[in-house]
Amino acid sequence: xxxxxxxxxxxxxxxxxxxxxxxxxxxxxxxxxxxxxxxxxxxxxxxxxxxxxxxxxxxxxxxxxxxxxxxxxxxxxxxxxxxxxxxxxxxxxxxxxxxxxxxxxxxxxxxxxxxxxxxxxxxxxxxxxxxxxxxxxxxxxxxxxxxx
Numbered sequence: 001x002x003x004x005x006x007x008x009x010x011x012x013x014x015x016x017x018x019x020x021x022x023x024x025x026x027x028x029x030x031x032x033x034x035x036x037x038x039x040x041x042x043x044x045x046x047x048x049x050x051x052x053x054x055x056x057x058x059x060x061x062x063x064x065x066x067x068x069x070x071x072x073x074x075x076x077x078x079x080x081x082x083x084x085x086x087x088x089x090x091x092x093x094x095x096x097x098x099x100x101x102x103x104x105x106x107x108x109x110x111x112x113x114x115x116x117x118x119x120x121x122x123x124x125x126x127x128x129x130x131x132x133x134x135x136x137x138x139x140x141x142x143x144x145x146x147x148x
Contacts, residue, residue, distance in 0.1 A: 042124045049122045050137055056098055057118045057141035060090040064106055064114030065143035079147045081108035090116045104138065115142045 067085035071078050087106040094103045101120040109115055121134035128134075 038126050041126055045125050046122060046135075049120070050139070053101065053118060053120055053137050053139040054141070056094065056101055057116055057139035058143075059097065060093045060103065060106070060118060061114050061116040061141035061143035063093045064090040064108075064116055065145040067114070068145050070147075077147065079145045080111050081114055081145060082111075083107045086114040086116070090114070094118060112146065113142055113144045115140065 064086035065081065067089035068079040068081050069085065071080045083106070086108045087103075090106040091103050094101055098118075098120065101118050104117040104119050106114070106116045117138060117140040119136060119138040122137050123134040124131055
């Protein structure tokens with residue numbers, strides 16, 4: 001046999017060894033792409049759920065700050081918040097807006113601020129079978145009242 005025949009046989013043998021080697025690489029990239037899509041989808045849904053809960057806490061705190069009573073002291077008038085007034089206003093907003101959110105606390109720590117905490121469970125959209133109880137989300141907001 002000539003050297004040309006041996007060289008062709010070796011090239012053919014090398015080509016045969018490389019055949020199909022792209023398939024595992026392609027499968028790896030597909031699995032990686034699917035994992036990135038699932039993680040990004042769940043992270044985006046979690047972010048949006050937290051922002052909705054933040055908005056609900058803000059609305060409840062704002063409503064709670066409107067639950068003031070007027071107090072006449074000397075020759076001036078001031079707005080005073082009570083825990084009961086804040087709780088009443090905040091619970092009305094939470095009940096009207098969200099079905100799965102709960103009012104955790106509503107108080108007036110200094111008499112002019114309404115502090116409200118709400119909580120809700122979050123269930124991942126694509127992997128909820130792995131997290132059956134969901135993840136507890138919580139948001140706290142503070143609003144102040146003043147007369148001018």
